[in-house]
Amino acid sequence: MATLVRRLFKVALFIGLFFISARYIPLSNEWTEGEAHAWWRVSDWLGTRDPEDLYFVVWMTIELIVAALAYVAIMKLWRHYRTKQIKAPTA
Template sequence: MAILVRRLFKIAVFIGLLLLSVRSIPLSNEWSLAETRAWIRVSDWLDVDDPENLYFAVWLTIEVIVAAGAYIAIMKLWRHCQRLRSHA
């Protein structure tokens, strides 16, 4: 039972970090002409209909990577603190 609770807690921590990270995605970003051309070229190359969908997917991927990095750092720090507390 304790293992299940720990796993659910870890999942909740990751989801919380992901939600905090996703809130920073600039949804209504105004692109310059050069940025617009670049996003249109890349979306055409990847066969994506709307460049804004590609923009959102790229940002979402970045935010998932950031949340995973923060999660890994928090878990390593937690284990380190637990080891220090058990040796004291």
């Protein structure tokens, strides 16, 4: 039962981190002429019709990577904290 709760907590932590990071995606970004040209070229090269769709997918991928890195950092810090707690001598 405790294992299930830990796994559910980890899943909820990752989903929460992802939603927090995805909340800050600049959806209404105004591009300069050069940026718009670059996004159009890349979207044509990849075969997407709208460069804003590509922009959204790129940012969601970046936010997923950020959430994964934050999750890994939190888990490592938690393990480090737990090992210090266990190794601490009791009086």
